Amino acid sequence: MSAEKTAALPEGPRPGETAPLFAAPALGEAAPEGVFDLSRTRGRWVALYFYPKDDTSGCTLEAQEFTALKAEFAASGALVVGVSRDPLKAHEKFRLKHGLDLDALVSDPEGEVCQAYGVWVEKSMYGKKYMGIERATWLIDPEGVVRRVWRKVKPEGHAAEALKVLRAQSA
Secondary structure (H helix, E strand, O other), X not given: OOHHHHHHOOOOOOOOOEOOOOEEEEEOOOOHHHEEEHHHXXXXXXXXXXXXXXXXXXXXXXXXXXXXXXXXXXXXXEEEEEEEOOOHHHHHHHHHHHOOOOOEEEEOOOOHHHHHOXXXXXXXXXXXXXXXXOOEEEEEOOOOEEEEEEOOOOOOOHHXXXXXXXXXXXX
16 A cells, blocks of 8 residues: 555544544434434444444454443443445345344445544455455544544454443443
8 A cells, every 4th residue: 555545544533532423324223214313422422333344244243242232332321333335225134134233223335434434444355455444443422522442343342342441431
């Protein structure tokens, strides 16, 4: 990757910075009328996680772990919101197939939310370079300030780690 390309990639909001606001098509309780609007979450914590693709092994594991802990996130005053570039139709199939129960699954087909959070990055698989979503999570406080960021997330155990940090931050 050239230095020019690297410089052009946004890094995303850091702890202490205000989370970029967005409204995008979504499924779930936190998406009335089919739109999730981050500005409407003030007063609540948000675990905003980005994942590469619906119904792939790592993404499924991560979504299932967040689903299993949804009630505990809610008890700590937090919404759990997943974002990928998949269309709503794919999100719906993913949700139904795996019994997922997240507050919202956001569709970002144009990649605007991914760009704002700096997760649309050059990746490499088997020596081939391509653009894709870096698995990452932002923990956003009730005032809309980023409190914790996880980059290059490993799916297994990540939801539990995010919950642990949420509990410590919101205590």
